[in-house]
Amino acid sequence: MTTSTLPQQPTESPVADLFLAALTRRDFAAMTACLAPEVRLRGLIPPGPFDAVGPGPAVDRFRGWFGGPDDFTVLDAGSDRVGGKLALHWLVRMQPVHAPGAARVAEQRIFLTTEQDRITTIDLLCSGWQPAE
Template sequence: MTISESRSVPSTSSDVPAYDRMTTAIVTRDFAALGTTLSPDVRLRALVPPGPFELTGTAAVVAQFEHWFGGGRTFEVLGHSTDVIGSRVHARWTIRRTPDSPDAGPLVAEQHAYVNLGATVEVIDLLCGGWQDARA
């Protein structure tokens, strides 16, 4: 797995903000760790193909990320970053994966999320263009 960041992250987990731990958990597919970064009533609002949706609660949000990125598929992180913008954080990650179907080629997707600053992540506003053919 290849991981690149736009800035360095503090070395101890107690020094790492929740939004950085969230991004790291997503790109390393550590869904248990992802759950620890989210508030119990976290809200995910997402605009993805085939359309917008909203989820509330740690279990539902973690399950959604596991649906997108979990499983035994080949998975490669092409890049990720977090940047503070005012009172929110912009996090992004670009992923390439091989679908479950042996006839399908690799796919790539990039997601952008805006999250609150705080001890845990309470709000995730996410935009994704969907899985695209990586051979194009």
């Protein structure tokens, strides 16, 4: 089950809108198509920082967090601009298929740059998985 809440106003970047829409659908192929060949994803997550270069390694991070058989719901999502960067955020809920009482939530915020209709850098901050209330 996938439920999505997209930003009410599109960003100034169609590729950012496509990336966020692909994330809400867990469409990792569409996410990959949004990324430049040299994309760099830098993140700060529990338990610490990471760095991934290239579309495959970058999207593999998202697949690791949000892929799999668990029910996935986007509770909130939005976008803004901070100087020369686009800022996107989403709050997701994952419900294990075989453990109904073990739902968890996480919020991620990213700041990205684009060039020639592709995302070239993503800086990510994540709350880490928290028990859903």
